Every structure is written in structure tokens, then in C-alpha cells.
Amino acid sequence: MSARDDVLARIRGALGADPTAPPVPRAYRQHGEYAAGAPELVLQLVDRLEDYRATVVRIGADDDDSIGRAVADALAPREIGQAVTPPGTPREWTGWLADVVVDDGSLDAKALDRIPAVVTGSVVTIAETGTIVLDGGELCGRRAITLVPDTHVCVVRVSDVVQTVPEGLQRVDPVRPLTFISGPSATSDIELDRVEGVHGPRQLVVIVSG
Amino acid sequence: MSTFLGMPGGRTAGTRGPAADPGVGHLTGDRSFPAAAHDALANTQLRRNLAHATSTIRAKRASVVAEVPDWEALRDAGSAIKADTMARLPELLEQLEANVIARGGTVHWARDAAEANRIVTDLVRATGADEVVKVKSMATQEIGLNEALEAAGITAHETDLAELIVQLGHDKPSHILVPAIHRGRAEIREIFAREMPGVDPLLTDEPAVLAAAARTHLREVFLRAKVAVSGANFGVAETGTLTVVESEGNGRMCLTLPDTLITVMGIEKVVPTWRDLEVFLQLLPRSSTGERMNPYTSTWTGVVPGDGPQDFHLVLLDNGRTRALADELGRTALHCIRCSACLNVCPVYERTGGHAYGSVYPGPIGAILSPLLTGLTGGDDPNDSLPYASSLCGACYDVCPVKINIPDMLVQLRAEHTEAHADTHRLPSPEAAAMKAAAWVMADEGRFAKAGRAAAVARHGIRRGKPRIPLPPPLNGWTASRDAPAPAAESFRDWWTRTRGGSS
Structure with a gap:
């Protein structure tokens, strides 16, 4: 008997003749009090992200040129003039940077390690938990480019901000490679005290626009 | 196979699968709990480290749980989803397998630790690699994968900070979430200064400095690694999606950069639908690290052309789980999502630490899970002593995000142990x-x-x-x-x- 058949037979044997379980009660909140993009949610999101030690830049405008200025303003004090960006981000977002690498999938990990920053969009953001979701698409890029560079500048449009985790998960396609980001890389492994900055990007700059 | 004679609340539903072999992997220590605890209690440094760490995490958890208005409804849903999963386990695993294969992955089944180790070792060998990077994984700790790889000439690099501290310190993990919880910052500094090649000799014991040292140490390894081995927090049957929940980004490195990814997952980690993650992604981070959300959660479904590993293998592991599954109460121990909240609130764990339990699963959940997986002999096997490693205060049940009734299970296992003892001894105890x-x-x-x-x-x-x-x-x-x-x-x-x- 193959291991597969053996394990499945063991499971069926262990469960007995008529395994049943009661229906799952879903009395928890499926939606928050506020609609996507509500000002209350933006305030909550900013509070959560700052709690995680992310840098938040709030701009009222949502045109691509204003976003591009905010990206450059965020990177300038860090003395970063070079960034990689996925093919689907508007060119204006990186228009003020001296050196822009548009990802064509050819850069390997070592090449990415020499690029100090990455500029991407996002697909949905959950305010209550301060969680930004990337889906590996044209706006977010393949996973490696948002991982290896040390600074991640991520654009979150206010209209994509929802309140709760269930609302966030409903808006993404599960078969895409998803990355849920809640602040910069961190660890609690030393005396269960949280410190930021381990293997992922140590700087997370979130530009909340609109 | 011994017959369980029954206790109120404990009933055998079906035929027990075989017990995990305590000789392979790390499900059993070499001493009984009282003997090991006796030594641990004499270690004042250990007690100070544990008291500090567990009190920190208890306060954080309590604060972020209190701000969730529907916490109890989430626990009810989490518990019910797991019960439903167990009842439909064969069909859900077949569905998960079909979806992983449909998306370009390969699925393997392992009856026990030895078989899982053999499968992973063969897969690594086939790539020609002589090293792997590892995401922290309880399943691979349980089966002793690192030792099996080492015996085959393959170096396993643990990349989680706490696992790295344990590996560099030639130590054993003592906590599900933070395997180096028994170490204070000064001890960690000593280990790094001694064991990390090329480390700055002026290294201080600031956590941020130590984390930076780990980053530098592992960076080159991540960038060159061809094969990664991970566990999985959840596997979604409906879509074939695997999930790893982490903090540091070492998980993302392993799941993204290598060409080959091998994921070892206990059969109980499957969940029916994508929607079910909306419950667990709320319960898990708040219960484990006391955060509203952990920094990084990665999900992947089979192979994505041009993004991440192009060769993906999922190894589904039994290793005693079908033994636990046969018991109606014991089955609920398989609901565990490995958050470690029960360890952090346990007055016994806080004083003895995790090593006293012998198994990689310490604390209240370990005191039930380890003997359920390996079986009780009724004799002097170290795991026979674990159901007694509790004052039955019930704090573990109160914090469990999926409402596992650990105290009831401990009582049932004590009864089972007494009966097994009577079966194997001519004279009564x-x-x-x-x-x-x-x-x-x-x-x-x-x-x-x-x-x-x-x-x-x-x-x-x-x-x-x-x-x-x-x-x-x-x-x-x-x-x-x-x-x-x-x-x-x-x-x-x-x-x-x-x-x-x-x-x-």
C-alpha cells in the first residue's frame, strides 16, 4: 500500500463510522462600521503603522505626480537615489529619482541586494491591523523585489483601505502569491521584546494617498 | 495496541493509527518530567529569563486581545472550523493535494518521521545542493530533519533568530514560538561572539544589535541558497494555498529566493476554505506574539511562473496524528495552531521552562500532544509523566484561541496512564x-x-x-x-x- 493510501486509510479508521461536526458559527464581525476609504479608517491605519515603526507620509492628492514627489521626498533624507519598481507602477511615481530600474524579471537576488530601495503599489490594506497586501501583480511586483532591497516605499490608496481582516481577505485572489505586510521586518525572539529590522526591508515607508 | 477503557468525556471513535516512534525525532526526552524539572528549578538564571519573557508576552497578549470586540466569537469559529476539518480530513487532504498538483506542485505522503526525513533528503539530493535554508517549523523539529540531513551530508541553516540562537548554542528549543526563550540577551551575545564567524568583537547585548548581527550572518546564505525547507501554518484545501506566518522576513527569504521549496506539513494543518483564514489570521498573531498582526504572512499556491521557487514539494505528515485522531477528546489537541499562549500563562512552564518536557512541544499543549502522538506505556517512559506536569489551574484553556480543553485532556490522559500501568504491572501502583x-x-x-x-x-x-x-x-x-x-x-x-x- 502506498504511503498516501495508508495514511488516508488510517485517518478514515481513526474517524470511525460517522464523523460529523456541527456547522461553523460565524458570529464574528464580517464588516467594520466604516466603508472602505473612510477618514476614520485612514486615521486608524496611520496609528497602526506608526505603532509598528513604519514611516507614514499622508498626502491628500492622489495624482501620480504628487505621489512621485512624495516618494522622492521620502527617499532624499535617506540619501537614496536608486530604486527598483515593478513594470505596472505609473512612471511618475519614480519620476523624481535619479536611477530607476524597472523590473523585467532578470535581476537575481544578488543584483537586487545592490539596489537600496523598491517602490510599489498595493492591492488592499486593513486598517485595524495595519496590514498592507501585495499580490505579486503588475503594481506590486514579483515577491523578491519587495524583499531584498532594504527600504520599501509602498503606495496605499485611501480607496483601498478597509477596516477588518475579513473585508481584506475578500478583496484578494488567493491563488496569487500574496504577502501581508504589517510594518518593517521585526523580531520578538530576544526576551520577547519587539525590535525592528531583521531580514526583510528594515525601512517601510507608506505613502497614503487620496 | 492498548485499549482505552474510557472516562467521562473521553471516548475512542475509531481505530487508532500507529504511535510515533519515540526513537526518531524529538517527541520524547530522556528523563521524566519531575527529574528534569528538579534540575531546571535549581537554575536561577533560567527562572529569571522565563519570568521576564513570559510576563512581557502575557501583558502584550492581554492588551491586544482586549481590544477585539468579537474575540469570543472568533474563538468559537476557530474551534468549530478545526472540528469540522477533523471530521472531513480525508476529503480535505485529497482536495488540497489535487489543487497543489493542478498548480504545478508535487505532493508526498509520509507515515512517520523516518519516511518524511527520507523524502526530504532524497528531494534535496536530487537538486545537487549540499545545504538548505530553513524557516522555523515545528513539524521538522518534531521529526529531527536537521539531524537526518546532516547524516546525509547536507547542512541545514536555521534562519529564524531564535532557532539560530539554539543552533549556534548547540542547544535545544524550549518554546514553540521562541525556541531560545530560556536565553537572556547577555547569553545570546556570548553565543554570537563565540559561534558566528566574522562577528564584530565589540558586539553589545542590545537586541537591535544582535538582530543586526543575525542579518549580516545570514544574508549571504539567503542570497546563494538553492533549496529551502519550511513548515506551514495553514493549507487551504479549496485553493491549494499554503501559508507561513512570521516576523523577521527569513520566511519570505526562504519561500521566495531558492529554486526549490519543500514544505513539511502535519495532516491536521489543512483548513477547508480561504475564508477560514479570516478567523485564524486574527486569532494567531494576537495569541502568539501579542501583536495586532505579525509583520509578514506569505501565501503561495503551487508554482507561480517567474515568481519564487519553480519546484515546489508538499510533504504531508502523519507521525502519530492518526493515533490522536481516534480519540474524541484527543482529536481536539490536533486543533492546535501553535500560538504558544498556553505556555506563556502556565505556572508550571514559567518555572521549569521547556526543556523539562523533553519533547519539542512543551508546556500545556505539549503535555497532551506529545503523549497522544507517542502513546502512553504505563511504565517509566518520559512522556508518561507529562500529563502530571500541571496543576490543572485551567489558565491554558482560557487563553487557547481554538478553545482546546487542555485540563480535561490532562485528566483523561492521567486515567489512561493509570489504566495502562495496571495492564502492564502485576502489582497495583x-x-x-x-x-x-x-x-x-x-x-x-x-x-x-x-x-x-x-x-x-x-x-x-x-x-x-x-x-x-x-x-x-x-x-x-x-x-x-x-x-x-x-x-x-x-x-x-x-x-x-x-x-x-x-x-x-
Whole structure:
């Protein structure tokens, strides 16, 4: 008997003749009090992200040129003039940077390690938990480019901000490679005290626009 | 196979699968819990480290759980989803397998630790690589994968900070979430200074400095690694999606950069639908690290062309899980999402630490899960002592995000152990003999009254909580660590007969 058949037979044997379980009660909140993009949610999101030690830049405008200025303003004090960006981000977002690498999938990990920053969009953001979701698409890029560079500048449009985790998960396609980001890389492994900055990007700059 | 005779609340539903082999992997220690705990309690540094770490995490958890208005509804849903999963486990695993294959992955099944180790070793060998990077994974700890790879000439680099501290310190993990919880910052600095090649000799014990040292140390390894091995927090049957929940980004590195990814997942980690993650992604981070959300959660479904590993293998592991599954109460131990909240609130764990439990699963959940996976012998096997490593205070049940009734399970396992002991020993244990004698006395009114009067006489043998004459074994075992209460001069029954409850 193959291991597969053996394990499945063991499971069926262990469960007995008529395994049943009661229906799952879903009395928890499926939606928050506020609609996507509500000002209350933006305030909550900013509070959560700052709690995680992310840098938040709030701009009222949502045109691509204003976003591009905010990206450059965020990177300038860090003395970063070079960034990689996925093919689907508007060119204006990186228009003020001296050196822009548009990802064509050819850069390997070592090449990415020499690029100090990455500029991407996002697909949905959950305010209550301060969680930004990337889906590996044209706006977010393949996973490696948002991982290896040390600074991640991520654009979150206010209209994509929802309140709760269930609302966030409903808006993404599960078969895409998803990355849920809640602040910069961190660890609690030393005396269960949280410190930021381990293997992922140590700087997370979130530009909340609109 | 022994037959479980039953206790209120514990019932065998079906045929037990085989127990995990305690000789492979790390499900059993080499000493009983009391013996190991005795040494741990004498280590004041350990107790200070544990008290500090567990009190920090308890406060954080309590604060972020309190701000969730529907926490109890989430726990109810989490518990019910897991119960539903167990009831439909064969079909869900087949569905998960079909979806992983449909998206370009390969699925393997392993009956036990040895088979899983063999599968992973062969897969790594086939790539030609002589090293792998690892995401922290309880399943691979359980089966002793690192040792198996090492025996095959393959170096396994642990990349989680706490796992790295354990690996560099030639130590054993002592906590599900933070395997190096028993180490303070000064000890970690010492380990890094001693074991990390090329580390800055001026390294301080600031956590941020130590984290930066780990980043530098592992960076080159991540960038060159061709093969990664991970566990999985959840596997979604409906879509074939695997999930890893982490903080540092070492998980993302392993799941993204290498060409080949091998994921070892216990069969109980499957969940029916994508929607179910909306429950667990709320329960898990708040219960484990006390954060609203962990920094990084990665999900992937098979192989994505041009993004991440192009060769993906999922190894589904039994290793005693079908043994636990056969028991209606024991089955609920498989609901565990490995958050470690029960460890952090346990008064026993806080004092003894995780090494005393022997198994990679320490604390309250380990005290039930380890013996459920390996079986109880009724003899002196170290895991036989684990169900007694509890005061049954119930704090673990209160914090469990999926409402596993650990105290009830501990009581059932104690009964099972007693019965197994009776089956394997000609003479009853001293405890069983004492209970039998007590039952005989208490079954008859006259005998009980006489026993009460006899106890009043015995009180002269006890002074300030200690017997005047040392008691013979096994009674001295009781009085070694406890006061012997002196019986009252008059039994309650005699007092009642004399005074009518104080009315005369």
C-alpha cells in the first residue's frame, strides 16, 4: 500500500463510522462600521503603522505626480537615489529619482541586494491591523523585489483601505502569491521584546494617498 | 495496541493509527518530567529569563486581545472550523493535494518521521545542493530533519533568530514560538561572539544589535541558497494555498529566493476554505506574539511562473496524528495552531521552562500532544509523566484561541496512564492501592466513622506539618515537598453527633 493510501486509510479508521461536526458559527464581525476609504479608517491605519515603526507620509492628492514627489521626498533624507519598481507602477511615481530600474524579471537576488530601495503599489490594506497586501501583480511586483532591497516605499490608496481582516481577505485572489505586510521586518525572539529590522526591508515607508 | 477503557468525556471513535516512534525525532526526552524539572528549578538564571519573557508576552497578549470586540466569537469559529476539518480530513487532504498538483506542485505522503526525513533528503539530493535554508517549523523539529540531513551530508541553516540562537548554542528549543526563550540577551551575545564567524568583537547585548548581527550572518546564505525547507501554518484545501506566518522576513527569504521549496506539513494543518483564514489570521498573531498582526504572512499556491521557487514539494505528515485522531477528546489537541499562549500563562512552564518536557512541544499543549502522538506505556517512559506536569489551574484553556480543553485532556490522559500501568504491572501502583483502600473505607458508613476516629489518634504523630517519625516509601514522597496536615482531634461526624451542628 502506498504511503498516501495508508495514511488516508488510517485517518478514515481513526474517524470511525460517522464523523460529523456541527456547522461553523460565524458570529464574528464580517464588516467594520466604516466603508472602505473612510477618514476614520485612514486615521486608524496611520496609528497602526506608526505603532509598528513604519514611516507614514499622508498626502491628500492622489495624482501620480504628487505621489512621485512624495516618494522622492521620502527617499532624499535617506540619501537614496536608486530604486527598483515593478513594470505596472505609473512612471511618475519614480519620476523624481535619479536611477530607476524597472523590473523585467532578470535581476537575481544578488543584483537586487545592490539596489537600496523598491517602490510599489498595493492591492488592499486593513486598517485595524495595519496590514498592507501585495499580490505579486503588475503594481506590486514579483515577491523578491519587495524583499531584498532594504527600504520599501509602498503606495496605499485611501480607496483601498478597509477596516477588518475579513473585508481584506475578500478583496484578494488567493491563488496569487500574496504577502501581508504589517510594518518593517521585526523580531520578538530576544526576551520577547519587539525590535525592528531583521531580514526583510528594515525601512517601510507608506505613502497614503487620496 | 492498548485499549482505552474510557472516562467521562473521553471516548475512542475509531481505530487508532500507529504511535510515533519515540526513537526518531524529538517527541520524547530522556528523563521524566519531575527529574528534569528538579534540575531546571535549581537554575536561577533560567527562572529569571522565563519570568521576564513570559510576563512581557502575557501583558502584550492581554492588551491586544482586549481590544477585539468579537474575540469570543472568533474563538468559537476557530474551534468549530478545526472540528469540522477533523471530521472531513480525508476529503480535505485529497482536495488540497489535487489543487497543489493542478498548480504545478508535487505532493508526498509520509507515515512517520523516518519516511518524511527520507523524502526530504532524497528531494534535496536530487537538486545537487549540499545545504538548505530553513524557516522555523515545528513539524521538522518534531521529526529531527536537521539531524537526518546532516547524516546525509547536507547542512541545514536555521534562519529564524531564535532557532539560530539554539543552533549556534548547540542547544535545544524550549518554546514553540521562541525556541531560545530560556536565553537572556547577555547569553545570546556570548553565543554570537563565540559561534558566528566574522562577528564584530565589540558586539553589545542590545537586541537591535544582535538582530543586526543575525542579518549580516545570514544574508549571504539567503542570497546563494538553492533549496529551502519550511513548515506551514495553514493549507487551504479549496485553493491549494499554503501559508507561513512570521516576523523577521527569513520566511519570505526562504519561500521566495531558492529554486526549490519543500514544505513539511502535519495532516491536521489543512483548513477547508480561504475564508477560514479570516478567523485564524486574527486569532494567531494576537495569541502568539501579542501583536495586532505579525509583520509578514506569505501565501503561495503551487508554482507561480517567474515568481519564487519553480519546484515546489508538499510533504504531508502523519507521525502519530492518526493515533490522536481516534480519540474524541484527543482529536481536539490536533486543533492546535501553535500560538504558544498556553505556555506563556502556565505556572508550571514559567518555572521549569521547556526543556523539562523533553519533547519539542512543551508546556500545556505539549503535555497532551506529545503523549497522544507517542502513546502512553504505563511504565517509566518520559512522556508518561507529562500529563502530571500541571496543576490543572485551567489558565491554558482560557487563553487557547481554538478553545482546546487542555485540563480535561490532562485528566483523561492521567486515567489512561493509570489504566495502562495496571495492564502492564502485576502489582497495583501505591496510588491505586491507596485509592482502592479509600474506596473500601468510604463505601460503608461504619467503616468511615471508625477511620475518622483513627485519624484523630494519628494526629499525635505530626508536629508543625512534619511527621515525627519519617514515613516509609511511598508516603515520604508526598511529605518531602508538602506539609502533612494534622487531622482534627474530633472527626466532623463525631462533632455533629455531639452538638447537632453547633445548635446545642
